[in-house]
Amino acid sequence: MYNARSILSGLGVFLVLITFPFWYNVGKSAAAPEPKLDTPAIQQLSRKQCVGSTPYMRANHMQLLEEWRTLAVREGKRVYEAADGKKYEISLEKTCLKCHGNKAQFCDQCHNSLSVKPDCWNCHVAPEGR
Secondary structure (H helix, E strand, C coil), X not given: CCCHXXXXXXXXXXXXXXXXXXXXXXXXXXXXXXXXXXCHHHHHCCCCXXXXXXXXXXXXXXXXXXXXXXXXXXXXXXXXXXXXXXXXXXXXXXHHHHHCCCCCCCHHHHHHHCCCCCCHHHCCCCCCCC
């Protein structure tokens, strides 16, 4: 093989450049955001419980909100029954934002760290001063 040394050197440099983003970030991770749960509404609750469990809400809150939208807008249902049997009004503003009204410290903190742009505020008015 002619020029084997040059070809192998070129392949080595090519592999290093192509795999650089992967091995450069090995072992590094960004700190998980810590949403603020110290709103006055939450502090006044005797039983601090959301519509779903914390792991469920972290993973599935957007699917739940989309399900709520379908139930409320298309089917006219206004009450959601949670897994524990408790009933909640289907409303982003009256149910979710009642406790999680600090949008900048709660919603935006996680969404910005994950570069997620939800379309909630296309239809809903974003809470001001929170």
